[in-house]
Amino acid sequence: YKGITINREIYDKLLSYYYEIRGWDENGIPRKDTLIKYGLENVALELEKCGIKLK
Numbered sequence: 001y002k003g004i005t006i007n008r009e010i011y012d013k014l015l016s017y018y019y020e021i022r023g024w025d026e027n028g029i030p031r032k033d034t035l036i037k038y039g040l041e042n043v044a045l046e047l048e049k050c051g052i053k054l055k
Contacts, residue, residue, distance in 0.1 A: 025055045 019026060023034030032054040035044040044054055 029054070031055050 016026065019028055022030075023037070024030050029052070032044050035041065035054070047054060
């Protein structure tokens with residue numbers, strides 16, 4: 001909507017909470033335990049092979 005804004009501090013808190021409940025890190029990348037939980041161990045291994053450090 002035109003002219004409607006959200007407070008940046010509130011936005012950051014909501015985004016952090018959203019990432020947390022999804023099982024993602026602070027950058028929006030799924031945590032290793034989340035990938036394993038959903039049977040995606042192979043994805044975790046491939047990401048780490050590519051140099052992406054999962055938390």
